[in-house]
Amino acid sequence: MSDHSSLRTPSQRIAWTATIVISTLVFIFLIAPILAIMPLSFSSGSYLTYPLPGLSLRWYDDFINSPRWMNSLKNSMIIGVASTLLSMVLGTLAALGLAQWKSRFKPLVLAFVLSPVVVPGVITAVGLYFFFAPLGLTGSYLGLILAHTALATPFVVITVGATLQSFDTNLARAAASLGASPLYAFRRVILPLILPGLASGALFAFATSFDEVVIVLFMAGPEQRTLPREMFSGIRENISPTITAAAVILTTVSVILLATLEGLRRRNERLKGSSA
């Protein structure tokens, strides 16, 4: 792949240099905004600009001592964890079923199952707002958990489905021929093998719920406001450095999720490599 070490003509060298320069600028464009707001959260002053007058943790202190922010963090966790669990159960079952199901309707069913990802957030939110209000599900944790589960499950179906595709069904047959009950075979043979896929699905599901704000805007009462929802009002009203502290906390969660996912991917590749 490293053809570019031996570029022959000057025009090729120029094109390659241009690619590197443009890409570098794009990388800066992508990463700089996220990096730029982080130090501001450690500022001792209340202006969101550089140079920092001094360093302090006062905005984190503000975050931790604010019942509003802490409540929103708690809500994000409750809704995120609950909808992850629910979407894992529904999504894994569906992925197992879809892997075995042979029908000409399968593409249609798959398209339906994945459609929550494509439909604009506002449309889902408005539909749910009308549908859940008469049932008393707006302004409730249950309503938000159900809505976030619907958004998160497609990611579970995709990740678990991809893992099942590379799963050797002969292993399940071997377990059955050796007398294992389907449940035992699932627990001892299938589950350990698809576990990394399940974990990635769970991370995707959690990230989806943890990041979601449009549905929360429509459906959450003051009690159920999540962290992104609180940031939304914060940005609307006036941007205080406390928001940058919240942003750093959110980004830290994202980085942990991303790192875990990357670790799972690497582990998976290593396992594939050793089995080949």
Place this chain on the structure above:
Amino acid sequence: MTDALLTGANASTEVPLKRRLRRAERTRQVKALALVLPLLVFLLFTFAGPIAGMLWRAVDDREVRQVLPQTIAALATWDGKDLPDEKAFAAVASDILAARASGTIAVAAKRLNYALNGFRTILTSTSRNLKAAPEPGTARETLEKINPAWRERATWTTIKDASGPVTGFYLLAALDLTRNVDGAIVAAAPDQAIYRNVFTRTFIISLGVTALCLILGFPVAYLLAALPPGRSNLLMIFVLLPFWTSLLVRTCAWIVLLQSKGVVNDSLHWLGIIDEPLRLIYNRFGVCVAMTHVLLPFMILPLYSSMKAISPAYMRAAASLGAPPTTAFLRIYLPQTLPGIGAGSLLVFILALGYYITPALVGGAADQMISYFIALYTTETANWGLASALGAVLLLATLLLALVYGKLVQGQQVTGGMKN
């Protein structure tokens, strides 16, 4: 082969075995479907049902019917050419008295006011001044005395138009159309005809953001695909970290950077490039920058995977056959990235069409996209019919594009399989 073996081994039980196998397969299929079923039922309740309900609201028109039932019945046979007869006037008077008693006038007034500005006043003034049911034969005279609008044909056609139970009124309004007094579809009044403009704006912003993402994403995807895996994996973090960072964090970051006392303006001022802060946010520029930042990874990732699949042997072959690098790139490399370009562009465009949060936070009043109006009519003004109709148009556009995207990605998988 298996069949032959089975036949040879035990010819007498061939049919039962086949049947048994088929039955076992059928049981397996039923079990497989049973595993998918919980999710299907769940999505019916939390996704498909709500969206179907929203689509129904776009055509649902039962408010006036419930408040003015006798009027609707009396107008059923009216040809709409002249004023209706005395019977209709008597029915309106009776309906209004009944609605005043049950306090439902406002429901009908709100709906009729959407169709004819000022209708609310007609109903409330009539309700306020109508002391009792008019003597038989004097209903028309009484109503016209209270409010001369009852002498207008438009007042009556508006009620007849809103008689339900379904209407195309909201869907027409979403496309800046309306029915005139004779029932023909015409352009809406200029002060109400804003949605085509909003759809065009949504389309232009989405198209611009898609183009920006393609221009910025192509070199990056090319670089990532050309570098050895170790280095490209490292650089991939620059794409994946923003991808995983919360939308709110990224939007907030752009506001902090671009606002008038923000980091960018301060730096430019400090460098002596500008004296006055530039207006970088709460306008179209800010929306495009922030949306491009959010959507760029969705362009880079499909482009990268399509470029990764292109064998370097093609370019070497082109070079060995004497093609100059530019020709080889344009004639050999670029055509093979077209499916990736198509998939990435469609994905970014589809996602951009439905954007709400970013324009709402970094855009000005003139940069709000269609989702903003859907949200506004749902939560602020409670014009649910119009919100649903605008939603229906957006949903239709999104689903059509998603269909094209699905075909494109599917086709790619097929050709990819054939190449191997």
